[in-house]
Amino acid sequence: MEDISGKSPLPKERKVKGRVEIDIQKCKGCELCTTACKENALSLSDTINIKGYRYIIANNDACTGCVNCALVCPDAVITVYRTHPKKKPVDITPTDIKEQLQSMIGPSK
Numbered sequence: 688m689e690d691i692s693g694k695s696p697l698p699k700e701r702k703v704k705g706r707v708e709i710d711i712q713k714c715k716g717c718e719l720c721t722t723a724c725k726e727n728a729l730s731l732s733d734t735i736n737i738k739g740y741r742y743i744i745a746n747n748d749a750c751t752g753c754v755n756c757a758l759v760c761p762d763a764v765i766t767v768y769r770t771h772p773k774k775k776p777v778d779i780t781p782t783d784i785k786e787q788l789q790s791m792i793g794p795s796k
């Protein structure tokens with residue numbers, strides 16, 4: 688499906704996704720991180736923190752986990768986590784699930 692600009696509204700699928708956590712009370716809004724982020728995943732807040740600075744908000748849907756923002760932050764207030772959405776999920780279903788269900792519902796007629 689396409690929007691009116693002709694671009695797909697769906698974000699491109701990535702092998703590695705990132706998740707950014709920002710200690711907003713320590714951020715001074717210098718915006719070095721927003722400049723360093725090639726994905727435009729970071730932006731300034733409309734409100735201020737306890738120091739009186741606008742702080743950084745992350746759009747984790749756009750984050751690739753490149754860590755640029757954390758490297759340039761002079762106050763080291765950014766932590767980046769990486770996730771692998773395509774990693775094979777682990778099967779946690781008990782092997783005797785059929786027997787367990789059978790014992791719950793009783794013998795079939």
Ligand code: SF4
Nearest residue numbers: 724750751753754756
């Ligand atoms: S890890 Fe990379 S993509 Fe994610 S917010 Fe930081 S600079 Fe942007």
Ligand code: SF4
Nearest residue numbers: 714715717718720760
């Ligand atoms: S570089 Fe660090 S201190 Fe500066 S705006 Fe980004 S998170 Fe805040």
